[in-house]
Amino acid sequence: MDILALAQPGVSGLHPYQPGKPVEELEREMGIREIVKLASNENPLGASPKVAAAIAEQSEQICRYPDANGFYLKQALSAILGVGGDQITLGNGSNEVLEILFRTFVGAGDEVIFDAHAFIVYRLLTQASGATAVAIPSQDWGHDLDAMLLAITEQTKLICIANPNNPTGTFLSKEALASFMSQVPKQVLVVLDEAYFEYVPVEERAPTVEWLAQYPNLCVSRTFSKAYGLAGLRVGYLVSSAEIADLLNRVREPFNCNSLALAGAQAALADQEFVTRSVELNRTEMARLESYCQERGIDYILSYANFITMKLTPADEIYQALLTRGVIVRPIAGYGMPDHLRVSIGLPQENDRFMAALDELLVEARP
Structure with missing residues (x-):
């Protein structure tokens, strides 16, 4: 029985939406604790x-x-x-x-x-x-x-x-x-x-x-x-x-x-006071990450959201290497951007973890 043939034509060619990797999944796969997740554009302050x-x-x-x-x-x-x-x-x-x-x-x-x-x-x-x-x-x-x-x-x-x-x-x-x-x-x-x-x-x-x-x-x-x-x-x-x-x-x-x-x-x-505080944190930390990119010559796209998209090649290798350091970001090859990674804006200490981990990789990549 060909179940695929029974599906609507548009559905049979679909692939499931791939969300950012969950913290629990990385813990299971690599046994890593104290993970920083900057993959899904969530509010780092939580909720009101x-x-x-x-x-x-x-x-x-x-x-x-x-x-x-x-x-x-x-x-x-x-x-x-x-x-x-x-x-x-x-x-x-x-x-x-x-x-x-x-x-x-x-x-x-x-x-x-x-x-x-x-x-x-x-x-x-x-x-x-x-x-x-x-x-x-x-x-x-x-x-x-x-x-x-x-x-x-x-x-x-x-x-x-x-x-x-x-x-x-x-x-x-x-x-x-x-x-x-x-x-x-x-x-x-x-x-x-x-x-x-x-x-x-x-x-x-x-x-x-x-x-x-x-x-x-x-x-x-x-x-x-x-x-x-x-x-x-x-x-x-x-x-x-x-x-x-x-x-x-x-x-x-x-x-x-x-x-x-x-x-x-x-x-x-x-x-709304909580929303204002969330937006202010995002603005402050976004500026820090923009300065980080500028200082290291990393191309990035000016963002009005709660994430910043950086050009980092080879993006998939950097993504995987960041995972081994307990930092989850988002690869976006599925969006036609294989040379970029999307990084959610986190708490100051979370952004520090990301920048320190990426610095290690950038140093290792130098000839």
């Missing part, structure tokens, strides 16, 4: 103490199904974002809301446009949907919006833009995005994936949620996994027109956000 308290209180009700509509979290988000609760779709991480968007709107015969070095999930979802991927070559490691506009055809259903982008950290200005949106045909959906939104300086952020009133084809996705430190709880959301949200909620699985995640996200949202 208010989150643990909210989860503890909610845990008394884990025998009950969660609120399928996430009323209170939507209410809190509505107050901050200035939109109606009927414009918000909650998901098990922003990955799921993107998947729901694809399942709702994208199918065989459609085209999906995205940057060649953008979040790999766009490509995976396009292929799984049976649609055609249109990967646009990057411009200075970032989105080439003019080329994206030129690539639009009658078959184009969706354009995915990550801003800041993962894994490069590049950023599109509010002026560039505004010009782009004004030129996209109304029948083409645009999703702005703003997973790293909180790390962008306030004065540089585009008012993307405000643009929803002008552009009914626009969707904005965000997550609690990064600056809010809730990667393990998996909570994300998408803001759109009420009409798009209505369709998404018809496709969305019931109870897709568990009760602990909903409570934790609501508590995290209420502690």
